[in-house]
Ligand SMILES: Nc1ncnc2c1ncn2[C@@H]1O[C@H](COP(=O)(O)OP(=O)(O)OP(=O)(O)O)[C@@H](O)[C@H]1O
Ligand SMILES: C[C@H](N)[C@H](N)CCCCCC(=O)O
């Protein structure tokens with residue numbers, strides 16, 4: 001299993017937080033891990049070009065430095081749906097540049113943790129959607145459930161859709177994105193019984209969100 005595709009129940013459910021944590025948790029098991037954010041909408045213009053916060057966080061969590069364009073081949077300025085951002089920029093998102101960047105990363109590491117953008121069915125254009133990425137890169141999937149009211153339905157719909165795509169779901173993580181709602185035992189129990197993959201961790205709301213603070217709540221053993 002040289003890599004993972006991290007998807008989630010929604011945008012802002014904690015995919016970047018969990019991806020950083022998975023990188024750190026695998027690194028603690030003597031794995032060399034790099035992060036990748038193939039498509040990012042929501043970038044700032046810098047002297048070096050467009051830069052995305054998720055991509056930079058994943059880059060910083062990785063075991064060695066990599067060219068930015070490998071970690072984030074498609075970068076768009078507005079923080080909107082990627083297919084809309086791409087259309088506005090006059091760009092057609094294609095799988096080949098993503099595959100090339102992913103392979104270049106694979107050549108330099110044991111693992112690549114690839115973060116999607118938004119949820120599993122986010123469109124990338126007329127013919128492509130986020131779920132085509134793990135298929136193209138032959139990656140198993142980890143599902144991040146942003147724990148809040150409504151997440152059970154979102155998690156089950158996402159699981160159904162992952163199954164329908166034929167991608168293996170190899171783990172899931174409960175992430176408390178709402179500081180006012182503690183993940184009730186009953187909600188966690190419902191999710192744990194309904195999701196047919198190992199639960200890799202339950203991340204509480206963390207005041208200090210770092211790769212290490214998230215990794216402290218993750219057990220990557222089922223992935224190894
Ligand atoms: N467990 C947590 N404790 C505290 N803050 C959290 C936690 N999980 C996520 N957050 C915060 O919630 C916000 C959304 O999280 P994150 O950026 O990881 O979501 P995402 O799923 O990666 O979103 P996107 O679809 O934009 O990539 C961030 O500001 C992050 O710092
Ligand atoms: C900008 C944001 N943070 C994400 N990168 C993109 C979220 C796209 C969601 C599209 C949708 O499902 O409506």
Ligand SMILES: [Mg+2]
Nearest residue numbers: 015016054115
């Ligand atoms: Mg993110």
